[in-house]
Amino acid sequence: MKDLNWYFPKSIAEAVDLVQQGKILPHAGGTGLLPRGFTGIGGLIDLSRLPLHYSKIENGSVEIGSMSTYAEVVSALMAINPEHILVKSLRNSANTPLRNRITIGGSIAFFPPWSDLMGALLALEAKLVLVGKNSGEFSVTDYVTNKTLREKSLITAVKFNLSNLRSYHYRDIRTKSDYPAFNITILLKQSMNKIENSRVIIVGTVKKYSRLTTIEEYLKNRDVGKINIEEIEKLVEVKFAGKRIDDPEYSSYLAGVELGRGIEQLLRGH
Ligand SMILES: Cc1cc2nc3c(=O)[nH]c(=O)nc-3n(C[C@H](O)[C@H](O)[C@H](O)COP(=O)(O)OP(=O)(O)OC[C@H]3O[C@@H](n4cnc5c(N)ncnc54)[C@H](O)[C@@H]3O)c2cc1C
Structure with missing residues (x-):
């Protein structure tokens, strides 16, 4: 060797x-x-000697150094908002020793289809700080869609705003320590009895992830009383590969049911 x-x-x-x-x-x-x-x-x-191991939370914005681990991000955000989407999505990811090891930067660069991180970052419309061939701030969406942004560049931090969006995260696992076959992230802003806007992402689809704009449009400016969960379930059109999960059609049906449950839970306010 x-x-x-x-x-x-x-x-x-x-x-x-x-x-x-x-x-x-x-x-x-x-x-x-x-x-x-x-x-x-x-x-x-080895990136461990670099000053990339930090979380800064100031004036409603968050900056996380790329060498921070899943466990550290959960602790930092838990202290200010236990309902934050990253607390919900990362606290049950993998297992304790792995959460103490897996970093934010490595997980963005790697973006596996079982990622518990990326749905939340995409929904938060987070930005990345890159140095190297590509230097500056770029959206996470651009980073995952544009291969050239990933070339010869180091992720040093991820940034997003704290918001008052309600959040929901679902991991489709068969056993507690399983990789999720897919996971769902929902962020929702409600004022009085209307949904102002929402962001809905499913990670693990054939395209790796899908933003469900049809559902976002259905919810936009809609009276809470006029939201029909069964209609939402039928609007979910996502394709899964049969490679990691036995039956892609069943997974697609399941994603619709779980998404409906998530929205129902958010509308009930918990
Ligand atoms: C058994 C097991 C179960 C897992 N389960 C889950 C799970 O349920 N949910 C989940 O979200 N994750 C899970 N993971 C983690 C996931 O699969 C990846 O291993 C992890 O996201 C990679 O992060 P890392 O910090 O270890 O990166 P590394 O392995 O160090 O690097 C991964 C890639 O990113 C590049 N890279 C690293 N840092 C940077 C940087 N700062 N800038 C640019 N490129 C960089 C590396 O060169 C490499 O190509 C699991 C891992 C294992 C081993």
């Missing part, structure tokens, strides 16, 4: 020089890299 070189930069500038060399990849929690194997990788850049 070919020797794998490890690099231990102490500054972001040093890490950026390495990342731009191409075949040398950042190593964050290592939980995605290890099962992937090291074919085609010329070396690994």
Whole structure:
């Protein structure tokens, strides 16, 4: 087996020089890299010495350093809003040792179809700070759709605003420690008896994720009393691959039912 070189930069500038060399990849929690194997990788850049391990919450905005773990993000947000969508989506992810290891940056760059992070970040319309070939702030949506943004660039932070949106997260798992076959994220803003707006994302579909704009349009400016959950269930059109789940048609039906339940729960206010 070919020797794998490890690099231990102490500054972001040093890490950026390495990342731009191409075949040398950042190593964050290592939980995605290890099962992937090291074919085609010329070396690994250990990010643990970089100042990317922080959460800043100021004036209604949140900035999380990319080396923060799932567990650290849950603790930081729990202290200000236990109902925050990232608390709900990450607190049951994987298992305790993994939540202490999996990082935000590695999970954005890797974006597996079982991600408990990405639905929430997409729904929050979060932004990423990149350095390297691409430097600046970019939306998470652009990052996941535009391959060139992911080339030779290091994610240093993720940013989003704190909002008063109600939140719901569902993980479709068969056992407690299972990877979710899919997961649903809903954010909803209600004023008086009307839904002002919503964001609905399903991660794990054939396109990796789907934003359900048909449901968002159905809900927009609608009187709460005129929301028909059965109608919503029928509007859910998402395709799943049969690879990881036995029956894609059944999963699509299940996604509709669970989405309806989620909206019902949010309308009841808990
Ligand atoms: C058994 C198991 C169960 C899991 N279950 C779940 C689950 O239920 N839900 C869930 O959400 N996740 C789950 N995960 C985690 C998920 O599959 C990935 O392993 C994880 O998201 C990768 O994060 P990491 O910090 O370990 O990244 P790493 O493995 O270190 O890196 C992953 C990729 O991202 C790149 N990278 C890392 N950091 C950066 C950066 N700052 N900038 C640019 N590129 C970077 C690396 O070069 C690599 O290509 C599970 C993992 C395991 C092993």
